[in-house]
Amino acid sequence: MAETSKYKSGFVAIVGRPNVGKSTFLNRVIGQKVAIMSEKAQTTRNKIQGIYTTDDAQIVFIDTPGIHKPKNKLDDYMDEAALSSLKEVDAVLFMVSATETRGAGDNYIIDQLKQVNSPVYLVINKIDEINPNSLLPIMDTYKRAYDWADVFPISALQGNNVDELLNTLVAKLPEGPQYYPDDEITDHPERFIVGELIREKVLELTRQEIPHSVAVQVEKMKTQDNGNVHIDANIIVERKGQRGILIGKNGGMLKKIGTLARKEIEDLLGSKVYLELWVKVQPSWREKESALRQLGYRKDSY
Numbered sequence: 376m377a378e379t380s381k382y383k384s385g386f387v388a389i390v391g392r393p394n395v396g397k398s399t400f401l402n403r404v405i406g407q408k409v410a411i412m413s414e415k416a417q418t419t420r421n422k423i424q425g426i427y428t429t430d431d432a433q434i435v436f437i438d439t440p441g442i443h444k445p446k447n448k449l450d451d452y453m454d455e456a457a458l459s460s461l462k463e464v465d466a467v468l469f470m471v472s473a474t475e476t477r478g479a480g481d482n483y484i485i486d487q488l489k490q491v492n493s494p495v496y497l498v499i500n501k502i503d504e505i506n507p508n509s510l511l512p513i514m515d516t517y518k519r520a521y522d523w524a525d526v527f528p529i530s531a532l533q534g535n536n537v538d539e540l541l542n543t544l545v546a547k548l549p550e551g552p553q554y555y556p557d558d559e560i561t562d563h564p565e566r567f568i569v570g571e572l573i574r575e576k577v578l579e580l581t582r583q584e585i586p587h588s589v590a591v592q593v594e595k596m597k598t599q600d601n602g603n604v605h606i607d608a609n610i611i612v613e614r615k616g617q618r619g620i621l622i623g624k625n626g627g628m629l630k631k632i633g634t635l636a637r638k639e640i641e642d643l644l645g646s647k648v649y650l651e652l653w654v655k656v657q658p659s660w661r662e663k664e665s666a667l668r669q670l671g672y673r674k675d676s677y
């Protein structure tokens with residue numbers, strides 16, 4: 376038997392003007408499974424849009440609000456937070472529609488993307504709606520504006536070229552664990568989202584100091600007789616220094632994370648929540664199979 380290659384995984388942001396077909400693309404890639412979940416996670420900032428999991432790879436697609444859902448002006452497209460989350464991802468997909476010409480909205484995003492170091496792929500969607508002859512000129516107008524890692528004309532609706540795009544993304548992703556178990560997402564959506572909300576607060580409050588790979592393990596989630604929900608969760612980091620940052624002076628940082636996460640979890644569950652957080656150091660947990668198993672990650676992801 377040939378030696379199996381290492382599992383690949385990473386976070387990929389999808390950006391683009393409204394209506395270019397981001398949801399259609401995700402639905403095609405991921406299917407219904409996670410769409411239900413992301414609806415529930417509306418309140419989150421870098422919300423997970425969907426998770427594409429295969430035997431060889433996992434792509435966690437994240438959304439960066441402030442980029443594709445401007446409230447009023449183009450200037451609102453991207454705020455500091457959105458930009459910093461773009462800097463943390465492993466790749467960015469910039470999606471445009473072949474049926475619309477490059478406009479001010481696109482140019483604004485392209486300008487912001489110049490500050491991103493990870494590969495940025497141009498995805499020209501809705502090619503089923505255009506005459507094939509007009510594709511090259513469209514590609515040219517975008518190629519002039521940015522040094523894309525690659526350009527993919529696709530039809531999210533009909534599926535053309537979507538597999539090629541996914542294969543390229545996977546090929547370029549770093550080796551890594553299957554961050555999220557595939558079946559548990561639907562089996563325990565609330566537990567999963569609770570973990571995500573906590574993780575998100577960690578990233579939000581510590582900014583660049585804690586890497587995206589920080590894991591949250593929701594150990595217990597139990598509704599008590601009075602209707603309150605008791606949640607115990609561990610935040611798993613790789614280094615002692617990160618533990619210190621997370622706990623903060625006199626426990627201040629952990630308290631802040633807990634308070635913000637608790638409020639959002641209460642909104643999500645509609646009940647009062649008692650949240651207990653611990654920070655645990657598991658050196659290179661990502662590389663350790665036993666640790667991964669403890670966290671509920673699949674054994675065969677390695």
Ligand SMILES: Nc1nc2c(ncn2[C@@H]2O[C@H](COP(=O)(O)OP(=O)(O)OP(=O)(O)O)[C@@H](O)[C@H]2O)c(=O)[nH]1
Pocket residue numbers: 392393394395396397398399400443500501502503504529530531532533
């Ligand atoms: N012909 C065609 N239509 C598409 C394609 N992809 C998306 N659409 C249509 O474009 C419209 C917008 O698609 P969405 O997926 O909702 O776009 P979005 O980018 O998620 O929009 P926001 O949620 O506003 O950001 C819908 O009517 C889709 O059916 C495609 O490949 N071809």
